[in-house]
Amino acid sequence: MNIVNKLTIRHLKQNKRRTLVTIIGVIISVAMVTAVATLGTSFLELMQRQNIAKEGEWHVLYKDVNKEQLEAVKNDEATKKLVISSDIGYAMLDGSQNENKPYLFVKEYNTQGFKQFPIEVSEGRLPKSVNELLISEAIDKNAKVTYKIGDQLTIQVGKRIQENSEGQDTILDQSRPLQTDDDGRTETLKKTETRSFTIVGIMKRPTWEPAWAPGYTILTYLDEKMIKANDTVNATVVLNKVNKSLFTHAEELAKKNKIESVAFNNELLRYYGLTNNSSLRTTLYSLTAIIMAVIMIGSISLIYNAFAISVSERSRHLGMLSSVGATKKQKRNSVFFEGMVIGLISIPIGIICGLIGIGITFLFINTIIEGALGVTEKLTLSVTPLSIIITCVISMLTIFISTYLPALKASRVSAIDAIRQTTDIKLTGKTVKTSTFIRKLFGIEAEIGLKNLKRNKRRYQATVFSLVISIILFLSVSFFTSNIKKSMELSQAGVNYDIQVSTQEENTLELFKSIASLEDVAEYTWLKEISLTSWIDKKDIADELEIYDESSLKDGKYQYFITLTALDEKSLQKYAREIGVDYHQLTGDSGKQSAIIIDTIQYEDGDSGKFVERKAIHTKVGKSLPLYYQDWETGAEDDLNKVEIAALTDTFPMGVHSAGVGGLNVIVSEQVLKQLVKNQYQNDIHSYLYLKSSDPLKTQQKIEEMKGSIQVYNIYQQRQNEEQLLLLMSVFVYGFIALITLISVANIFNTISTSISLRKREFAMLKSVGMTPKGFNKMINYESIFYGIKSLLFGLPISIIVMYLIHMALMNSFSFSFAIPWLNILYVITGVFVIVSIAMLYSSSKVKKENIIDGLKQESI
Known part of the structure; x- marks a missing residue:
């Protein structure tokens, strides 16, 4: 160590307070970078584990592959684990008491499938052969059909088919609820084969089964050796390396082997920071760059101030060095050496402090999130070698940049000016x-x-x-x-709800009251809806509608589709308070029909893939909105009346969905709805009940046990x-x-x-x-x-x-x-x-x- 560096260390020891202030400044900066990096990686790692716990671990899905294509996927160098599965189909559930779930849904997995997907066996064991079956305990709880381990089950398995408007058959899966209309079920079950099974286990209802699915999931074993040349199965892949090239690689593999359909687990992959959506990728990269730049500038400013003040204090010391022959380079290196010493002390301490701080924070956070909203995984400290290396590099770079200007200033100060301390104040x-x-x-x-x-x-x-x-x-x-x-x-x-209930029963109000009084129902609203139209002045229409066909205008006005919604009294009072409008103004008692207009629309643009929020209409409180009932068969319009706009808001009440471009949500009271809609149109009013429940599955079961034709949509x-x-x-x-x-x-x-x-x-x-x-x-x-x-x-x-x-x-x-x-x-x-x-x-x-x-x-x- 040369004499200048020795003097620098001695000076640091003698000026303990200033040295300590500088060290603390650097520690805080390093701790900030460490905390941000650790917070980000830990959050993403938690979301990965939570998603895997609920949906299973997989990255790429090759659909409907034959035996030859399956071998190609299996032998691909990127494949780490391969899950082979097949949706065998649906079978009628004998004795089912749930009108919305009349089926058994039979799905088969190979051994790896039972490991990769969250399947919790409550009794018995997993299937090991093609004639063994694992059933859901939900069948016994909800359908009131009892099966025991060892029972033999013979069923006719087929596909759910619905004929579309063009007379073509559409195959329905578990994501589609039971298809019905006023006359009953509109779908059919086409039988394809008879299957016999022995029940070897009972499992808890799979977390990946949609609550509105029409079939209770039952699982059997898929033997890869029994797959024939013309059979098709689904190949679900867990990759060796999860990186941005996986999208291109999977598509190239599919193209090379003539696999028609390939899908990605986008929900899980986004927690790895990966997406095949170019717009979303640009968004992520841009935001990361901006936030890292802000953090870097903050760190540099914090450390720069510490070193700048340090050099200002040391000016006389540097002047003395200069007076005894220290060169510019030695004085400059003296400041760099001080930065190195400070860095060697501060960076390790800063990293440790950052990790300890985040670790303690996680202890408090876990007590909040463990019991909230069903989060099963804990937020743990995720420290990767790469994040520590990046933190060290950023910290060292920050210290270098922070010391560079003070070092230049120190090298230029003359001995007389430094000793007299005339450089800072002129x-x-x-x-x-x-x-x-x-x-x-x-x-x-x-x-x-x-x-x-x-x-x-x-x-x-x-x-x-x-x-x-x-x-x-x-x-x-x-x-x-x-x-x-x-x-x-x-x-x-x-x-913004858990369950939607609709019915064709005549005593709708009494039925809804019974459902709303169930013990697990935390919040509810029932509403009545009817579809109407309105003609809006050209100057008031949404910006997206300005590119219109002139022929769609009528007397300088554009036709809007109106969803007129009446909330029950309690829900309307709450909604009125929330948006700051007088409830009594909406009752129609004054002779005026007043309404709340939701003037904001939210939708996903099909062309750009963007999620959009826009103004639905440009209008003001106090203006009137004309309403018409249109007969879509004849095109005739019946002028109902006008409603006065009592309030404009972007807040949606529970159960009300955005009307979309060219549409408008209009909220009124039940009294105003009766005044507006004539008796001959009463049959076009549809009633719905929306619930929030502390136990949605239990609430669904109780609703389905009630008598009558009730459609339950549990989301x-x-x-x-x-x-x-x-x-x-x-x-x-x-x-x-x-x-x-x-x-x-x-x-x-x-x-x-x-x-x-x-x-x-x-x-x-x-x-x-x-x-x-x-x-x-x-x-x-x-x-x-x-x-x-x-x-x-x-x-x-x-x-x-x-x-x-x-x-x-x-x-x-x-x-x-x-x-x-x-x-x-x-x-x-x-x-x-x-x-x-x-x-x-x-x-x-x-x-x-x-x-x-x-x-x-x-x-x-």
């Missing part, structure tokens, strides 16, 4: 000139405070820069998280998966915001407190010429205001630009308008002044205790 009359308006408005203390900032321009700029970075970090990340959550909600089906699994993802994403993003906020506050405190400490001589001089404690406090307060205003003037515009870039990145996969988060901006404005004031007062309180003589003698800390 005064001219113009430099410290202030407006007389400041003095008249705020007093002499404000003017002195502003002159102090101008005299210490670099320290002032460093503090303002820290504040600007903190503002950008908070606003960018909070905007990012809120938009990601909005995008996720937009990409989901908009389902709790879909809703559960969506809410799990939203919950976990919320935990992730709000944890991220909390982390960024703490880092920003630490950054500001570090910069301001160090800056104040360096001004001890200056404050001692002001006291020596008569500044009172009150005047000193006023000066500090005004400096805080100047800091806050200057940082907001720079920080807010830059933040809006960054937020717009994030918005544009999301627009590759989504389409909704850019909205400035005014509430977050208000939080930032308040937070900046509060944090700066607290930091200034905290730091200055220590300076106040200093003796004036000692302060004037003070050279450095």
Whole structure:
């Protein structure tokens, strides 16, 4: 070790406080990078495990492959595990009491299939031969048909067939509920073969079976040796390596072997950061680049300030080195060496602190998510060698960039200037000139405070820069998280209920009341719907409809399709409170028919694949909307009446789905519906009940046990998966915001407190010429205001630009308008002044205790 480096280490030891402040700054920065990387990888790893636990582990599915094609898939170098399966078909369930589930659904797996998919045996064992059967315990619980282990079961297995409007047969699968109309069942079961089985086990209802499926799943064994040349099966593959080339490789394999259909487990693959959707891939890459850039800038600013202040303090020390012959290179390397020493100490500690911090956070989070929404997997600390290497590289690069400018500055300082300490402050009359308006408005203390900032321009700029970075970090990340959550909600089906119930019974209201009173029903709404039309002025139509055929206009108006929905009294009162409208205005008692218009539509664009949110109509509260009943056979229209628009909203009540482009959702009371719709059209009104339940399967069973023709559509699994993802994403993003906020506050405190400490001589001089404690406090307060205003003037515009870039990145996969988060901006404005004031007062309180003589003698800390 050369003499300069030895002196650098000695200087670090002698100035323990400054060294400690610098080390803490670097530790915080490294911990931030580590925490963000670990939080991201741990969240994705949790979602992978949760998806596998519910849906099974697989990556690629080759459908309807013959024996030769199956061999090609099996021998492919990318294949790690191969699941062979086949949907044998449906059979009538003798003695079934559930009108919506009249079938048994027979599916067969090879041995690997029983391992890869979540199948929980509650009694007995798995099938080991083609004539053995594993049945679902749901048959006994819901269908009231009892099967025992050892029972023989002989069934006629066939395909569910429905004839479409063109007279062609459509094969239905488990994703399609039982097809019925007013006259009864519209599908048929075409028998293909007789199968006999021995029941060897009973399993819990598979998690991957849709709740609305018309058949109870039963499983048997598929013997690969018995597959004939012309037989077709499904080949589900678990890959050796999950990377972005898997899509191309699978498609090439399918093309080479003439496999007509290949599918991917997109839900699982997206948690690996993989997608074959180019728009979504662009979105992910763009967002990752923007967020990493923001984090890097925040880290660099935090560490740069620490080293910049360090070099400012060491200027006399560097001048002394220069006076005894130290070259520019030696002085520059001295700063680089200090950075290396700080890095060697701080990076390991920062990584450990980041991991410990996230680990402790996960302990608290797991207590929340374990019992919530059926999340079965724990959030565990996922640390990969790659993430640690990346953290180290980013941290070392950050330290190098942070020390580069201070090192250049150190190499250029002359011995005389450094010893006299004249490089930081170079005064001219113009430099410290202030407006007389400041003095008249705020007093002499404000003017002195502003002159102090101008005299210490670099320290002032460093503090303002820290504040600007903190503002950008908070606003960018909070905007990012809120938009990601909005995008996720937009990409989901908009389902806000567990069960939909409909019926053809005459006593609909009494039946719905009975269902709503079931013990597990947590929330419900029943509604009545009728499809109507309206003619809207050309200037008021949705932007997407501006590209229309002139022939579709009638007297300068465009025809809209109206879904008129009447909510029950209790649900309408709740909905009115939620959107801020007077419920009594909607009852029609005043003689006016008033309605709530949902003026926002949400849909997936078929051409671009984007999830879109747009205005459905451009109108105002108080205007009227004409309603017509149209006979679609004759085209005749019957003018019903007009409704007055009482409120415009983008909030959908439970059970109401977006009408789509060219459509409009109109919400009214039951009284207004009766006033609008004439008696001859009453048969066109359809009634539905929507429920949220604490136990959806149990509720479904109780509903199906009721007498009458009741259609139950249970989508709790879909809703559960969506809410799990939203919950976990919320935990992730709000944890991220909390982390960024703490880092920003630490950054500001570090910069301001160090800056104040360096001004001890200056404050001692002001006291020596008569500044009172009150005047000193006023000066500090005004400096805080100047800091806050200057940082907001720079920080807010830059933040809006960054937020717009994030918005544009999301627009590759989504389409909704850019909205400035005014509430977050208000939080930032308040937070900046509060944090700066607290930091200034905290730091200055220590300076106040200093003796004036000692302060004037003070050279450095």
